[in-house]
Amino acid sequence: MSASAVHSLWTTAADPIDKIGAPKIEYGQLSPTLIVIGAAVVGVLVEAFVPRKFRYYVQLFLSVVALAAAFAAVVGLAARGFGTTKAQIAAMGAIAVDGPALFLQGTILLAGLVAIFTFAERRLDPLAHGNRVDSFVAQAGAVPGSEGEQAATKAGFTTTEVFPLALFAIGGMLVFPAANDLLTLFIALEVFSLPLYLLCALARRKRLMSQEAAVKYFLLGAFASAFTLFGIALLYGYAGSVSYATIADVVEGNVSTVDPALAETMGNDALLLIGVAMVVMGLLFKVGAVPFHMWTPDVYQGAPTPVTGFMAAATKVAAFGALLRLLYVVLPGLRWDWRPVMWGIAIITMLGGAIVAITQTDIKRLLAYSSIAHAGFILAGVIATTPDGVSSVLFYLAAYSFVTIGAFAVVTLVRDAGGEATHLSKWAGLGRRSPLVAAVFAVFLLAFAGIPLTSGFTGKFAVFKAAAEGGAGALVVVGVLSSAIAAFFYIRVIVLMFFSEPKADGPTVAVPSPLTMTAIGVGVAVTLVLGVAPQYFLDLAGQAGVFVR
Amino acid sequence: MNPVNYLYLAALLFAIGATGVLIRRNAIVVFMCIELMLNACNLAFVAFSRMHGNLDGQIIAFFTMVVAAAEVVVGLAIIVSLFRSRHSASVDDASLMKL
Numbered sequence A: 001m002s003a004s005a006v007h008s009l010w011t012t013a014a015d016p017i018d019k020i021g022a023p024k025i026e027y028g029q030l031s032p033t034l035i036v037i038g039a040a041v042v043g044v045l046v047e048a049f050v051p052r053k054f055r056y057y058v059q060l061f062l063s064v065v066a067l068a069a070a071f072a073a074v075v076g077l078a079a080r081g082f083g084t085t086k087a088q089i090a091a092m093g094a095i096a097v098d099g100p101a102l103f104l105q106g107t108i109l110l111a112g113l114v115a116i117f118t119f120a121e122r123r124l125d126p127l128a129h130g131n132r133v134d135s136f137v138a139q140a141g142a143v144p145g146s147e148g149e150q151a152a153t154k155a156g157f158t159t160t161e162v163f164p165l166a167l168f169a170i171g172g173m174l175v176f177p178a179a180n181d182l183l184t185l186f187i188a189l190e191v192f193s194l195p196l197y198l199l200c201a202l203a204r205r206k207r208l209m210s211q212e213a214a215v216k217y218f219l220l221g222a223f224a225s226a227f228t229l230f231g232i233a234l235l236y237g238y239a240g241s242v243s244y245a246t247i248a249d250v251v252e253g254n255v256s257t258v259d260p261a262l263a264e265t266m267g268n269d270a271l272l273l274i275g276v277a278m279v280v281m282g283l284l285f286k287v288g289a290v291p292f293h294m295w296t297p298d299v300y301q302g303a304p305t306p307v308t309g310f311m312a313a314a315t316k317v318a319a320f321g322a323l324l325r326l327l328y329v330v331l332p333g334l335r336w337d338w339r340p341v342m343w344g345i346a347i348i349t350m351l352g353g354a355i356v357a358i359t360q361t362d363i364k365r366l367l368a369y370s371s372i373a374h375a376g377f378i379l380a381g382v383i384a385t386t387p388d389g390v391s392s393v394l395f396y397l398a399a400y401s402f403v404t405i406g407a408f409a410v411v412t413l414v415r416d417a418g419g420e421a422t423h424l425s426k427w428a429g430l431g432r433r434s435p436l437v438a439a440v441f442a443v444f445l446l447a448f449a450g451i452p453l454t455s456g457f458t459g460k461f462a463v464f465k466a467a468a469e470g471g472a473g474a475l476v477v478v479g480v481l482s483s484a485i486a487a488f489f490y491i492r493v494i495v496l497m498f499f500s501e502p503k504a505d506g507p508t509v510a511v512p513s514p515l516t517m518t519a520i521g522v523g524v525a526v527t528l529v530l531g532v533a534p535q536y537f538l539d540l541a542g543q544a545g546v547f548v549r
Numbered sequence B: 001m002n003p004v005n006y007l008y009l010a011a012l013l014f015a016i017g018a019t020g021v022l023i024r025r026n027a028i029v030v031f032m033c034i035e036l037m038l039n040a041c042n043l044a045f046v047a048f049s050r051m052h053g054n055l056d057g058q059i060i061a062f063f064t065m066v067v068a069a070a071e072v073v074v075g076l077a078i079i080v081s082l083f084r085s086r087h088s089a090s091v092d093d094a095s096l097m098k099l
Helices: A003-010 A031-049 A052-079 A099-119 A147-154 A162-178 A182-200 A207-239 A244-252 A260-266 A269-287 A295-302 A305-330 A332-358 A363-383 A387-413 A435-449 A455-469 A473-499 A514-532 A535-543 B004-023 B027-052 B056-086
Strands: A088-090 A095-097 A414-416
Touching: A031 A052, A031 A099, A031 A162, A052 A099, A052 A162, A095 A099, A095 A162, A099 A162, A099 A305, A099 A387, A099 A514, A099 A535, A162 A182, A162 A305, A182 A207, A182 A269, A182 A305, A182 B056, A207 A244, A207 A260, A207 A269, A207 A295, A207 B004, A207 B027, A207 B056, A244 A305, A244 A332, A260 B027, A269 A305, A269 A332, A269 A363, A295 A305, A295 A363, A305 A332, A305 A363, A305 A387, A332 A363, A332 A473, A363 A387, A363 A455, A363 A473, A387 A414, A387 A435, A387 A455, A387 A514, A387 A535, A435 A455, A435 A473, A435 A514, A455 A473, A455 A514, B004 B027, B027 B056
Parallel strands: none
Antiparallel strands: A088 A095
């Protein structure tokens, strides 16, 4: 047998390879994401090459410039009509450039910018060996309380890696609500989750708690994303594609010529229903809806407070964006199946978050349960399945994110010898001791509670109105009821701050640098502007409320 | 062999992984069970790819492998730092924040 005959048993002669066409990428339309990811990569290089004492300034400058430039790019795209008339699908079908995507990307970028200011705050902690320090650990690899940690603190190390990590997370979040196929959705989910797991582990004080929070967040987050991935596999099996438009066509039965290889799976509703349930479960985990909320209080409490604020605001915006797109673009044909389930989840989320929050004694845990209740309110808008529902959710997310970052920024100011004084009993009489900080925090709490003339009221009103018009009247009743329950514990904190005697060994309020002041100031300004004169922003969200398909 | 059998195997592996996450106490073992779940997803992707005669599923399996590798890097870093400060990787011991 000749050599070539033997060879042909194992291989076939290679046909001349056709040239694979290069994909067409609309770089201009993807510029916000590309700017942020590019800056994050440069940030990694800065860590490698810039001397340690300049890194903080270089990283801060780079992050702020990148986020501002990306926001300008989003505004530019919206001004050129990509949010309305020219909405389209870019990057060979992977990413949608449309109203909801641009609106949420703008929100994430602004919230990220404000959060970066709180990351960079260096005047709250007392000087460590003559060096100004931020909320992040000197050297993450050093064991807490060890000599290595002391040496790192003495040498004035700081973890400036938090800036590129935050930029990577923001980059993933920008893609997440714009993802137009399930693979992009999954990759974006991981790209923004992995940096967040790390950021959680980097607190300067209470490091054991911080590491514990990171482990919990990581294990549960990875568990949830494995479920998402299996759901994606089942949907791929059902429709033969991961593209949103194709799956939607198959769900609605609009496929004209069925490939015989696909005919069997396309008729299999079990694949569709189980797949959808698993993907939606992964997204509900990220928004922190009951019964997938168990990670929220522990992670919010253990993570460094600036990271908590960032996570609470931006993750929620991104995850709700992705959930909206999935339900409204892929699954409108299935809404009689998913609406009852989402009804149930919205009701237990609103009530569960509000009721459990009453029993909390730690301010960060309290805000965590409050964020769970807010996830329930936003879900009520998602269930509306009308254009009004989309725009009300967009508005709510924008209003909520700035209040959250502001509130957590105030939490970083109230300190005692052990760092932040987060136990509620320590907050007693804060209004007597530092009226301004207490008043600002009261504004945020009133916005969370949805009192008129704050952004919280406008957002809640928009969401409940959309839900009522979308035929979810009972949901609105439950929503108002749980708002009343939630108002109880917000008001209780206000009463505690203003109408009880300060303790002798109570905490002090640190005077922050302009960075944190800006974050808090932006929070207050947005809260009041969206509460008093919301019309412009409601119109903006209204125009942005149509998904491209 | 009928490719549907591979789907049953994938579902079985996924269920074993999920059960392991819920009942095992060592963080490393929990993490290995999550990796098993991701690999079960890969098997499902490849089996569906074979059934449909298109390559998307196989390409997605590569993406999943890269994601799993990135997750190992981040996850082991976090778990090892927890182990070094507590001399235990038990997920039951990590209960500082329990009420």
